[in-house]
Amino acid sequence: MKRNRLKLGIFGFGCVGTGLYKVLEETGSVEANIKKICIKHANKPRPIDAKYFTTHKDDLLNDPEINVIVELIDDAEAAFEIVSEAMRKGKDVVSANKKMIAEHLPELLELEKKYQVSFLYEASVCASIPIIRNLEEYYDNDLLTSVSGIFNGSTNYILTQMIDDNIPYPEALKEAQNKGFAETDPTLDVEGIDPKYKLCIILFHAFGLSTKPENIFNFGISRINDFDLNFATQRNYAIKLIASCKKNGNEISGLVAPSFIENKDPLAYVKYEYNGVVLESAFSENQLMIGKGAGDKPTGSAVLSDISALTYGYRYENKKYLHVDPSLKLESTGKYRVYVRYYDDFDSFDDFLSIEEKFISPQGNYFIGIITLDKIINSKWIKDNKINVIFCNQNIE
């Protein structure tokens, strides 16, 4: 086996970059060295030798000696430009940018194929959990039936604080931001947009389905109030922001929504910034993978694994996408059991196939009913800030 000696050009130099530098330059445990690092602000103090830095992206992209570009910047559109150009120049690419990947996967695959390069992005989904690699390598057949879990460390940190530590939402959010778990724009986390990007990437590697983020329903955690928390505590539930997708014949369901989780469910133990992924396949019990899903070290370790894999010329084979059943499609007709909390009159009971529980009190009202996803998506009440929805479990059929 021939290992390739890698020369890296890195875009972005936050803590992930600093950690990478340490492992690559100081321990020498991977056959890769950093040649150049492209940064935005030339005058920021840096922990390593100034010779590494440039503010000109072409210093990396046009350097024939650099054979791998590691893209670690925040801006998805700028990242897309860099990554595309790198592939056009014949360089392999490692990226952690889930937004860019979820939005541009078909174009990126096209470039990867055309320029015969490798494009790896394990760090983009659940940081240190090797979920993409497992979907590619171990669950590489059509036996997989569903993938679900906690894909966002920031909201899980917030929800754990709210439920286990009785800390109100605004404070919990602030704490998550202080710890560096939250995205620059917290809306991406708390409204379930970040896990939706990840779900798109999962859908591709789990089932070969290529779909845009706008096709996936997401509902966040920002409306959760004391009434909802009380309900959860009384029934011994945790609340988790769950992303899930499921295959049923040629139909795929996928959504991101806060969900009540029974305390004995292993996902209930996945707390704070941890992520957890549950894989279900035919003839198999559930598998659970747990690891830190936010923070610099977990992200850095996934980036490092991708770099290490490039020394062996590893590529995602995308088998499932290449052999996808053309009739495979995303659907939103699945039935779900949902908890709806409201204060005023609720006039859309007709949207529901059945109502299982109803509770009215001066503190607030809720009901639990069965509804299809498309009814929720197309409803007016889902847009009403005074109404909250929490899924009671996943697809009930």
Add this chain to the structure above:
Amino acid sequence: MKRNRLKLGIFGFGCVGTGLYKVLEETGSVEANIKKICIKHANKPRPIDAKYFTTHKDDLLNDPEINVIVELIDDAEAAFEIVSEAMRKGKDVVSANKKMIAEHLPELLELEKKYQVSFLYEASVCASIPIIRNLEEYYDNDLLTSVSGIFNGSTNYILTQMIDDNIPYPEALKEAQNKGFAETDPTLDVEGIDPKYKLCIILFHAFGLSTKPENIFNFGISRINDFDLNFATQRNYAIKLIASCKKNGNEISGLVAPSFIENKDPLAYVKYEYNGVVLESAFSENQLMIGKGAGDKPTGSAVLSDISALTYGYRYENKKYLHVDPSLKLESTGKYRVYVRYYDDFDSFDDFLSIEEKFISPQGNYFIGIITLDKIINSKWIKDNKINVIFCNQNIE
């Protein structure tokens, strides 16, 4: 990508075989069919058509149409004969026989290489947890530092019953046997021999170290009594039978022993027949993989994944073994913190580097001390049935 159409010959037809038949013949979701099944007892009633069965192994081994042998029998030596012969006939092999693999790995690799076949055995370690595949594919570099966890579902079932459900050891063991989690010879489970076989396979795929089971220290759970359980309960510990290995430079430590686990440790949540594997690597937080480690369906699902991988011609690359540092060696000089419970006088305190706690009472005595593994291995008191040893945490250096 060309998929190979597989024709399987199966040795052994218990519940795993029956489950495989169902998935392969009834759902058709893997490009593989069963041609023949070799069984021991011709007259046992079978749930499927008699045309599949034979009692002559050569009916499978000499059939040129059968290109994959699936070995699911109990007897390790008979399994070795079958698997070796299958490879010599140019057939790929899937096996779940950890004892055979742990004891014969070098010879099996030799045959695999010589006859250019593929030999897969994911089901042999932690059943449904894809640990070998992850060590081969994702942790395929030298960044991995340790692998540890609960590798035996039967003892974990027993220990969970003893601690969570207050069921005495003999009853708990019986229950595990009734549920089909225990090996035919329960000594293999309760004395930590079964997890030792698995640890040998892990050592090979994690660090490239080939070693025989007899080189690994194992200590079981059969001596755990109420006094020990009380100690654990008082300190809020779980007791788990932990197999672990760790790399430090060119030295590898490896052992199987009952260990106190703090209640907040994720492994404490791995209960009953579940297995859990913790992977630690440089620059990364711990990863935890959880899944059922005993029973027919979990084993069957791993066997099925291997069969599915063969349709793509998958092989373990054994990179770490092929490029192993020749100075890499197993050592037993690491220091450990251990709890020792004794009734009579204990006269070997000199074996310990230090004693941290000492407790004497009419109900029993214990002390906690620091000791190197070789001192334990070579001691007389470790063989004394009236003395029990539980590790307080893993290697302390």
